[in-house]
Amino acid sequence: MSAVDAAILQRHGLTTDEYDRIVRSLGREPTLTELGIFSVMWSEHCSYKSSRRHLKKLPTEGPRVLQGPGENAGAVDIGDGLAAVFKIESHNHPSFIEPYQGAATGVGGIIRDIFTMGARPIALMNSLRFGEMDGPDGARTRRIVEGVVAGIAGYGNSIGIPTVGGEIAFDDRYAGNPLVNVFCLGISHADALVKGRASGIGNPVYYVGSKTGRDGIHGATMASAEFDEKSAEKRPAVQVGDPFMEKLLLEACLELMKTDALIGVQDMGAAGLTCSTCEMGSRGGAGIEIDVVHVPQRETGMTPYEIMLSESQERMLLVVKKGREAEVERIFEKWDLHAAHIGEVTSDGLMRVKDRGKVVAEIPNSALVDAAPVYDRPTERPAYLDDVQRLEVTALSPVAPADALLALLGSPTIASKRWVFRQYDHMVRTNTIVLAGMGAGVVRVKGTSRALAMSVDGNGRYCYLDPRRGAMLAVAEASRNVACAGAVPIGATNCLNFGNPERPEIMWQLVEAIEGIAEACRSLNVPITGGNVSLYNETNGEAIYPTPILGVVGVLDDASKVLARAFRGEGDEIVLLGDGFGELGGSEYLKVLHRLIKGRPPELDLDRERRLLELLARAASAGILRSAHDCSDGGIAVTLAECAFDSGGIGCTVDVPPLATAGNVPIDDIRALFGESASRAIVSVRPSEQAALMQFASAAGVPAKLIGTTGGSRLAIGVGGRTVIDMPVATAESVWSSAISRHFKGRAA
Amino acid sequence: MKFTVVVFPGSNCDHDAYHTAKHVLGQEAEFVWHKETTLKGADVVVLPGGFSHGDYLRTGAIARFSPIMTAVAQFAAAGGPVLGICNGFQILCEAGLLPGAMLRNRDLKFHCEHVGVRVDETDTPFTSLATKGQVLRIPIAHGEGNYFADADVIADLESSRRVIFRYCDSRGQTTDDANPNGSVNSIAGICSQGRNVVGLMPHPERACEPVLGSADGLVLFQSVLSQVAAHGEMRTAAS
Numbered sequence: 001m002s003a004v005d006a007a008i009l010q011r012h013g014l015t016t017d018e019y020d021r022i023v024r025s026l027g028r029e030p031t032l033t034e035l036g037i038f039s040v041m042w043s044e045h046c047s048y049k050s051s052r053r054h055l056k057k058l059p060t061e062g063p064r065v066l067q068g069p070g071e072n073a074g075a076v077d078i079g080d081g082l083a084a085v086f087k088i089e090s091h092n093h094p095s096f097i098e099p100y101q102g103a104a105t106g107v108g109g110i111i112r113d114i115f116t117m118g119a120r121p122i123a124l125m126n127s128l129r130f131g132e133m134d135g136p137d138g139a140r141t142r143r144i145v146e147g148v149v150a151g152i153a154g155y156g157n158s159i160g161i162p163t164v165g166g167e168i169a170f171d172d173r174y175a176g177n178p179l180v181n182v183f184c185l186g187i188s189h190a191d192a193l194v195k196g197r198a199s200g201i202g203n204p205v206y207y208v209g210s211k212t213g214r215d216g217i218h219g220a221t222m223a224s225a226e227f228d229e230k231s232a233e234k235r236p237a238v239q240v241g242d243p244f245m246e247k248l249l250l251e252a253c254l255e256l257m258k259t260d261a262l263i264g265v266q267d268m269g270a271a272g273l274t275c276s277t278c279e280m281g282s283r284g285g286a287g288i289e290i291d292v293v294h295v296p297q298r299e300t301g302m303t304p305y306e307i308m309l310s311e312s313q314e315r316m317l318l319v320v321k322k323g324r325e326a327e328v329e330r331i332f333e334k335w336d337l338h339a340a341h342i343g344e345v346t347s348d349g350l351m352r353v354k355d356r357g358k359v360v361a362e363i364p365n366s367a368l369v370d371a372a373p374v375y376d377r378p379t380e381r382p383a384y385l386d387d388v389q390r391l392e393v394t395a396l397s398p399v400a401p402a403d404a405l406l407a408l409l410g411s412p413t414i415a416s417k418r419w420v421f422r423q424y425d426h427m428v429r430t431n432t433i434v435l436a437g438m439g440a441g442v443v444r445v446k447g448t449s450r451a452l453a454m455s456v457d458g459n460g461r462y463c464y465l466d467p468r469r470g471a472m473l474a475v476a477e478a479s480r481n482v483a484c485a486g487a488v489p490i491g492a493t494n495c496l497n498f499g500n501p502e503r504p505e506i507m508w509q510l511v512e513a514i515e516g517i518a519e520a521c522r523s524l525n526v527p528i529t530g531g532n533v534s535l536y537n538e539t540n541g542e543a544i545y546p547t548p549i550l551g552v553v554g555v556l557d558d559a560s561k562v563l564a565r566a567f568r569g570e571g572d573e574i575v576l577l578g579d580g581f582g583e584l585g586g587s588e589y590l591k592v593l594h595r596l597i598k599g600r601p602p603e604l605d606l607d608r609e610r611r612l613l614e615l616l617a618r619a620a621s622a623g624i625l626r627s628a629h630d631c632s633d634g635g636i637a638v639t640l641a642e643c644a645f646d647s648g649g650i651g652c653t654v655d656v657p658p659l660a661t662a663g664n665v666p667i668d669d670i671r672a673l674f675g676e677s678a679s680r681a682i683v684s685v686r687p688s689e690q691a692a693l694m695q696f697a698s699a700a701g702v703p704a705k706l707i708g709t710t711g712g713s714r715l716a717i718g719v720g721g722r723t724v725i726d727m728p729v730a731t732a733e734s735v736w737s738s739a740i741s742r743h744f745k746g747r748a749a
Numbered sequence: 750m751k752f753t754v755v756v757f758p759g760s761n762c763d764h765d766a767y768h769t770a771k772h773v774l775g776q777e778a779e780f781v782w783h784k785e786t787t788l789k790g791a792d793v794v795v796l797p798g799g800f801s802h803g804d805y806l807r808t809g810a811i812a813r814f815s816p817i818m819t820a821v822a823q824f825a826a827a828g829g830p831v832l833g834i835c836n837g838f839q840i841l842c843e844a845g846l847l848p849g850a851m852l853r854n855r856d857l858k859f860h861c862e863h864v865g866v867r868v869d870e871t872d873t874p875f876t877s878l879a880t881k882g883q884v885l886r887i888p889i890a891h892g893e894g895n896y897f898a899d900a901d902v903i904a905d906l907e908s909s910r911r912v913i914f915r916y917c918d919s920r921g922q923t924t925d926d927a928n929p930n931g932s933v934n935s936i937a938g939i940c941s942q943g944r945n946v947v948g949l950m951p952h953p954e955r956a957c958e959p960v961l962g963s964a965d966g967l968v969l970f971q972s973v974l975s976q977v978a979a980h981g982e983m984r985t986a987a988s
Contacts, residue, residue, distance in 0.1 A: 153859050157890070158800040160761020244759050244803025334782075336758065425861045425890045427955050428798075430765045435962060444960065446768065560960065 074529020099147025499543025
């Protein structure tokens, strides 16, 4: 190493081995610009170097899959010649440093991934994790919550894409490293998907959108490092979003895509111009030559290094057909955008960057993309597991069921998220047919009879206790939520949020989780079409819970058959689908009532789950269900309460089946009421349809039990014939609806 | 009959207004880009919701200078029915076609939810089929919908019965709790002196199909349909 010393390498997040690899692939020492380019392309964020060999285990194919991983987003066939294009991505690190802009630019980035594919984005969702709002870091957490929610709202509302739902959980393991995972779904003609590839020698390369500034340089590298006290100093690496600019880009790009002048397009997200240039070249088997002097710049005196590594937002790279330049430029001018011609497609497979005609970087695309290091990092089962998986339920001191229910309803993880959803425009575009917070996110597809249901789910606590089973349960829960809307799950995307993969026990969690996702997705027929891996989620050496988040998309052939969670009327019969086994391991009950993170998460029998999913979709399409709600966090008691909430105060009288093994001790009631056994749902039907439902259930091989009726204004819940909870719905609902908003009362902003 | 929906850069409820006119009401509908100068033979002009010019500077402040706004002002002056929804209302205020301005919601938060909206006056083209005091359940979706004007303007609006919509509870009471944004006198929508220009913050176009949770907003569109049908001369007068 001559000019490049250890300090420079460290600043670029590169190891000495990786540097040697660069020298080998170039056959010479890199220039500083080239080193910068390698550092971002080989960062964990862009290269997936720790996860790549394991991600290959995921099932990515299926009869409906039109586009699997590798492009800007995945796509599945939804019928009528249309495709659903969707993806989930993380923006965790920026959101901790600058919550509003970090979250806002996360939304902006995932939207660009979708319209880059030629799809019009029609729905957003998000999965968020924060610390406890009244924990030791409560004040900071509340500020982060407020900033993240406002940032998501600020971007999504302005650009006019509805945020139709999502999920939020609170745990102090996320206090120093919140998670912001954003999901977007768009609709495209199935035969008109646009690819991010460059081809056709001599075709012009255009740059469109915001000017390039010094913001976000090395953002991808930052997202690939742990946090410490100095992280706040990294603020300049967080970008600032401009949703108005993106709205113009979105409309202009979709207009351009209706012509046949476009060859390929890619947004400049992580690693900016560098990543888009070499990935488009690599996918198309071509090279791209650009001159940075033509790149619109916001600041003076920017070096080629800075221009190539900037992560300024709202920028796109396009390759168009030679001879069609005027037409392309006219479309962008209509939207007051300037399309800058910055280079050409070449035949040599090189990424060549010039500065006023002088070559400053010349790297084979294959070296950046295909020759990136792939690590088989060592794994080791963490020592903590033996201790935490041991749970003595009989040793727990009993809590009165009614008190336990109110405590759970008041836990922010379970409580109403209305304070959040109300800040999101979840109705714009008039497709939203299940309002945010009422179940899965469901949008109709105009011009067809169909609707798409989507859900994002994950339980970090489960994964901490057993990453493989926890990850499988995430797939199951997201699929079940979609099925509870009446939809057939058809595809999935995942966002894998983990700690530092260089630690063998974290790597073990990651591998276990990926294998769990693979097994569950294969069994439930939901191929993974893309996603994102976010590693190094640690602060001061403490990792977050391993948190894989699954986004599952389902299709309803008849949108009018859509279902939500709330009871619809008095006198309906309530049926429990699936069996409960009183599993308290990893439950919200243990955490909230006993401050225990212990036990193993619920067992998951994928065959049972698949049968339940099929039953839900079939019964919904037959039109015999009035409401359906997945039974998960907080068990059957919380699920029943949630069915009563937002129903206009419709109560219920229910008798929960006692556990098969019940010995009539108080803890058995608790287990029956608050255990979180998987593969269960609560549905309501008109009495006249009950027999039909039972027939459907029996044909599907799903246990179904009539457990009560809707009506009255109280939640009256018994176990094995003894009433153990009896309270006004209004009492429970007020606890549930104020648990989050009360933390922000009286605040001006 | 033809609805013309003006599209500003950053409009995002333009498709919703178009969809309602074309597919729910079965009428002719056409978009007009803000740089154009004619309304293409409109019977009704809709300024849709959204974030024109990103709401930068001030909501509606830049859109009022769009070339199309001259044609909108002429259409309004000739008595043509103009409906400004949300950002469209804000643009009408900035353009001087309606009085007052919108401040940030009093809790400084964006609100997207169904609210009660009481119809107080029925002698406008957009409320003629409603009944006085009728309570509509319609969504709002705004961060700056807190209607404000000085006392003289408010007094004038009230005395000339130009407050058309007010936020209310399910029984039609204009309580403070039912006021989502702090608007003066719970004002949700007003009309011009000629009563043909109506602006409101709630989104009636989002409440025109039962599958969306409410069809209460339909009455605004059905009203203007019946009005234009009854006064065929409107179109000739305006164009």
